[in-house]
Amino acid sequence: MTEALFVLILVIVTALGFDFTNGFHDTGNAMATSISTGALKPRKAVALSAVLNLVGAFLSIEVALTVSNKVVSIQGADGAPAPELMGLPILIVVFAGLVGGILWNLTTWLVGLPSSSSHALLGGLIGAAVAQLGIGGVKWNGVLTAVIIPGLVAPVVAGFVAALATWVVFKIVAAVPENSRDAGFRWGQIGSASLISLAHGTNDAQKTMGVITLALIAYGSWTDLHAIPFWVKCACAVSIAAGTYLGGWRVIRTLGKGLVEISSPQGMTADTASAVIILSSSHLGMALSTTHVATGSILGSGVGRPAAVVRWAVAGRMALAWAITLPSAAVVGALCCLLANGIGGAWGVAATFAMLTLAATGMYLRSRRTAVTSENVNADWDGGLVPAVRPHARRTSSRHASLPRAVGNPQAGSAQQATQP
Amino acid sequence: MSLSEILSESAEALWHVLAVGLVLGVGLPALFASGIRFQHRHRVVDAGSRPAATSITSSPLRLVGAGVCFALCVLAVVAGIIVIIFGEKLFGG
Numbered sequence: 001m002t003e004a005l006f007v008l009i010l011v012i013v014t015a016l017g018f019d020f021t022n023g024f025h026d027t028g029n030a031m032a033t034s035i036s037t038g039a040l041k042p043r044k045a046v047a048l049s050a051v052l053n054l055v056g057a058f059l060s061i062e063v064a065l066t067v068s069n070k071v072v073s074i075q076g077a078d079g080a081p082a083p084e085l086m087g088l089p090i091l092i093v094v095f096a097g098l099v100g101g102i103l104w105n106l107t108t109w110l111v112g113l114p115s116s117s118s119h120a121l122l123g124g125l126i127g128a129a130v131a132q133l134g135i136g137g138v139k140w141n142g143v144l145t146a147v148i149i150p151g152l153v154a155p156v157v158a159g160f161v162a163a164l165a166t167w168v169v170f171k172i173v174a175a176v177p178e179n180s181r182d183a184g185f186r187w188g189q190i191g192s193a194s195l196i197s198l199a200h201g202t203n204d205a206q207k208t209m210g211v212i213t214l215a216l217i218a219y220g221s222w223t224d225l226h227a228i229p230f231w232v233k234c235a236c237a238v239s240i241a242a243g244t245y246l247g248g249w250r251v252i253r254t255l256g257k258g259l260v261e262i263s264s265p266q267g268m269t270a271d272t273a274s275a276v277i278i279l280s281s282s283h284l285g286m287a288l289s290t291t292h293v294a295t296g297s298i299l300g301s302g303v304g305r306p307a308a309v310v311r312w313a314v315a316g317r318m319a320l321a322w323a324i325t326l327p328s329a330a331v332v333g334a335l336c337c338l339l340a341n342g343i344g345g346a347w348g349v350a351a352t353f354a355m356l357t358l359a360a361t362g363m364y365l366r367s368r369r370t371a372v373t374s375e376n377v378n379a380d381w382d383g384g385l386v387p388a389v390r391p392h393a394r395r396t397s398s399r400h401a402s403l404p405r406a407v408g409n410p411q412a413g414s415a416q417q418a419t420q421p
Numbered sequence: 422m423s424l425s426e427i428l429s430e431s432a433e434a435l436w437h438v439l440a441v442g443l444v445l446g447v448g449l450p451a452l453f454a455s456g457i458r459f460q461h462r463h464r465v466v467d468a469g470s471r472p473a474a475t476s477i478t479s480s481p482l483r484l485v486g487a488g489v490c491f492a493l494c495v496l497a498v499v500a501g502i503i504v505i506i507f508g509e510k511l512f513g514g
Contacts, residue, residue: 062509141422149431157439161446168447172454176461184457188450188494195501202505268453273446279504280441283512285434 003346007091008219010353012212014098016239017360019208021105022117023053023243026204028252029114029274029294030196033267033301035377036256039186039193042247042374048190049197050245056201057209057237063226064210068094070142071122072129079225081218090218092340093128094211095349099356100124100333104325106363112250112258112372112385113321116289118207119147123329130330131337146287147326154277154288155296155319162273162297166304169265185264192271197244199278200290205236212236249372250385254314255295257381260302261309270294270301292322311381449497456490459483 031045040048065079074090075081081090101121108115122143129137173181212232216222222229256262262270274290274297281288295318302310339355340348370386379387460483504511 056505059506061506141427145427145431149427153431153435153438157435157442160439161442164443165447165450168451169454172451173458176458180461181457184460185453188453191494191498195498195505198502199505265454269450272450272453273442275501276446276449277438277442279501279508280445281438283504283508284437284441286431286438288438 004087004091004219006346007088007095007349008215008221010349011091011095011098011215012235014095014102014353014356015208015212015215016235017356018098018102018105018117018121018211019205019236019239020243020246021102021109022204022208023050023240024246024248025105025109025114025117025243025251026200026290027244027248028255029290030193030200030271032252032255032294033262033270033298034186034189034193035252036262037182037186037189037264037267038378039189039264039267042249042252042377045193046245046247046374048194050241052194052197053201053205053244054237054241056198056203057205057240058233059198060202060206060209060233062206063213063228064206065214065225067118067207067210068097068122068125068214070146071139072125073133073137073139074129075214079214081214086218086220088345089132091215092337092349093125093132094215094218096128096131096337096340096352097121097125097333098211099336099352100127100329100331102356103332103359104329106360107328108321108325109248109250110363110367111321112254113318114251114255114291114295115318115321115325116151116291117204118289119151119322119325120329121207121211122147123326124333124336126326127330127333127335128337131334132341143326150286150288151292151322153286154281154292155299157288158273158277158293158296159300159303161277162270162300163304164300165269165273166266166301169269170305173265182264185268188268189264189271192268192275195275196271196278196290196294199275201237201240203282203290205240208236208240209233247374249374249377250367253372253377253381254318254385255298257378258314258385259295259298259311259318261381262298262301263305263308266301266305266308269304270297273297273300445497449494452490453494456487456494459487459490 027046027049031040031049034040035042035045069075069079074085074093098121101117101124104115104120104123105117126138126143209228209232213222213228216229260266274294277288277293278290299310299315302308336352340352342348343351372386376387382388
């Protein structure tokens, strides 16, 4: 096996690993509200989302070779690798960028914060490009238009739309009693959450397909700039769907329980606002991150309902995480690139890959110590990500969640008893 | 591209995203909520009788209204799926 082939294989494995983290990190974007209002049971919700991500990935008909091209100068205008970087140099940049993206995704997942997987990937690539090519390897205008401005705009626009929608919806259904109202809204929620999952499969799996195809072109085993090998499409689709099915329960819990106490109408407005903005924005000249939009919408659905609980401290932590996503992933990407190049060639890439595996295993083991699972994802939010007591609520309905937890509240008591084994 | 060009292009895109977001992002939930309101069976209180008699009615007109609202929402979902699959072809990315 040649050195370049060995590196190519590691790049593909790492890219599929990134796709997998992309899946479980973003399950919450679509399904957090449906899970927390009880529209879907947690396991069913992630299964539905996984199937739709799988289908969505196969629906993608575009070749997203130019994703990386927006921010780093490693390709020509048509997406083909720059001739002087063919072979190992571009493979190492892509590899280091992917490692930066994965480690940032895992870190934010561990602390239960939603963060944009595409920003993490772009950040990793930017860092790697700086390490490999110098400061000139980065297209700073692209960083501004593809990352920074959309990152600032997305939560504000989504939040505003969802807040207004929530306010309007509560006015319209004011006369409808809560239980017959919520049954209807749960259906609406499932519909719009499904659209978000489908769109996620199409958009996000496409990015990894683009990255793997770029690596294949750089290695020299693929030449078509307008098509993706079928096995790449299959592998990416399965990988993102498997990640989604695993369910990023930590992120789901923060989005569904931590940020806002969500009722079914709020869940429906938040999901619909997200779906509309995610589907329209890329065609209107500004591709917005699914994560930023979904989080903004959920926050907005809390702001738009006068009596709702909105935990601004949680929102503040998310905003901080978003602000440091790009630089953090960039630092890791740059360090990985330096490490790989420092040791040199296949050994360098192998060593970096080993480090990634160790770090990922460490974070996974750390997460087991304070596990958030489908069992306790809906437990009451008492200030922290990990529920303090044994979970009682597999499906806390919005009706229960929105009731004040007064002493002697018969509803709260029955909810606890109902799920005793 | 200069900074001012970037900002003006972004402002234009932002305006479009916001406009579509407001029309569909508020319009569709409002439509769905109207459907739920139409569908909900009305409690009519007959204040004339003693004790006040209540009866639950849902007029055919209201049910038609609910059906129209929900049908439009389903159409919107279908449109969404079309955008997901053919969006780049339809709008040129």
